[in-house]
Amino acid sequence: MLAIGTLAKRTGTKVQTIRYYEQIGLLPEPGRTEGGQRRYGDADLDRLAFIRHARQLGFTLEAIRELLDLSDNPSRSCAEVDVIAHRQLKEVEARIARLEALRKELKRMLRECSRDTVSDCRVLEVLRDHGACLADHDTGA
Amino acid sequence: MLAIGTLAKRTGTKVQTIRYYEQIGLLPEPGRTEGGQRRYGDADLDRLAFIRHARQLGFTLEAIRELLDLSDNPSRSCAEVDVIAHRQLKEVEARIARLEALRKELKRMLRECSRDTVSDCRVLEVLRDHGACLADHDTGA
DNA sequence: CTACAAGCTACAGTGGGTAGAGGTTCAAGC
DNA sequence: GCTTGAACCTCTACCCACTGTAGCTTGTAG
Numbered sequence: 001m002l003a004i005g006t007l008a009k010r011t012g013t014k015v016q017t018i019r020y021y022e023q024i025g026l027l028p029e030p031g032r033t034e035g036g037q038r039r040y041g042d043a044d045l046d047r048l049a050f051i052r053h054a055r056q057l058g059f060t061l062e063a064i065r066e067l068l069d070l071s072d073n074p075s076r077s078c079a080e081v082d083v084i085a086h087r088q089l090k091e092v093e094a095r096i097a098r099l100e101a102l103r104k105e106l107k108r109m110l111r112e113c114s115r116d117t118v119s120d121c122r123v124l125e126v127l128r129d130h131g132a133c134l135a136d137h138d139t140g141a
Numbered sequence: 142m143l144a145i146g147t148l149a150k151r152t153g154t155k156v157q158t159i160r161y162y163e164q165i166g167l168l169p170e171p172g173r174t175e176g177g178q179r180r181y182g183d184a185d186l187d188r189l190a191f192i193r194h195a196r197q198l199g200f201t202l203e204a205i206r207e208l209l210d211l212s213d214n215p216s217r218s219c220a221e222v223d224v225i226a227h228r229q230l231k232e233v234e235a236r237i238a239r240l241e242a243l244r245k246e247l248k249r250m251l252r253e254c255s256r257d258t259v260s261d262c263r264v265l266e267v268l269r270d271h272g273a274c275l276a277d278h279d280t281g282a
Numbered sequence: 283c284t285a286c287a288a289g290c291t292a293c294a295g296t297g298g299g300t301a302g303a304g305g306t307t308c309a310a311g312c
Numbered sequence: 313g314c315t316t317g318a319a320c321c322t323c324t325a326c327c328c329a330c331t332g333t334a335g336c337t338t339g340t341a342g
Contacts, residue, residue: 078262089247106230119215176338
């Protein structure tokens with residue numbers, strides 16, 4: 001049986017984060033020593049490793065909750081997992097597209113900057129006047 | 142003079158967000174009607190437009206605060222603005238790189254999925270076992 | 283003059299944790 | 313068996329950048 005600190009080290013998680021996952025019901029309540037300290041088994045280790053890995057791939061805790069539910073029911077269709085992973089892929093791709101647009105505009109701003117005084121700084125000018133901006137980020141909320 | 146709702150519409154900002162910006166000192170306290178309602182002028186409109194545009198480019202409110210300070214002192218060196226914009230560019234590029242790695246791994250997972258039952262789902266398998274993962278995301282905290 | 287949209291303040295909640303205060307327990311060394 | 317101190321416990325508050333709600337007041341069009 002592992003103490004919380006050992007589990008933390010093994011999975012590269014902060015101790016507080018483990019308690020947080022327990023609090024929101026992502027990890028089951030573990031057994032306790034007589035003194036009230038948490039003790040974990042191998043199943044907990046696996047589950048936490050799964051969570052951390054999914055987090056590293058950018059899945060939200062809600063998505064991870066779904067994945068864990070599916071994982072606990074081995075007979076259910078893999079298609080449901082597929083849907084979640086696809087959704088995540090789409091989101092990652094959307095974020096990349098958005099960031100690429102930002103990158104482009106930032107580079108353009110910097111390239112055109114005369115590097116003199118603020119009064120004729122191209123960067124500030126672009127920020128002031130959206131019309132001078134070529135990026136296709138939306139002006140709406 | 143504009144009421145807060147009009148200013149909100151003109152800049153594509155939520156009313157609450159404008160009040161929030163005032164609260165944290167990003168927008169100056171505007172004049173008020175006798176009844177206590179905020180009224181804004183053109184300077185406020187420009188300042189808020191600047192803030193929103195910088196937000197769309199991913200600048201943090203702290204960075205925007207710095208940019209606004211610089212913008213208010215036209216004689217200062219443009220180089221300081223340059224530093225902030227460069228910092229932002231680096232951050233955007235780092236985030237893109239990270240997301241590209243995630244995208245690659247997600248695609249690989251999905252490509253290899255047999256689409257049968259959960260018990261032999263490749264996606265879950267990869268999540269379970271980091272060793273099966275090719276992505277170079279760090280395993281540490 | 284009345285209706286009601288739009289404004290006001292104050293506070294709570296979001297996601298995904300992180301940090302600290304103040305107290306208790308475990309395990310190793312003597 | 314006793315002491316020490318690292319690691320544990322709970323509880324609360326904080327981070328960013330907002331967003332939403334409750335309960336009330338003000339402005340304006342008809």
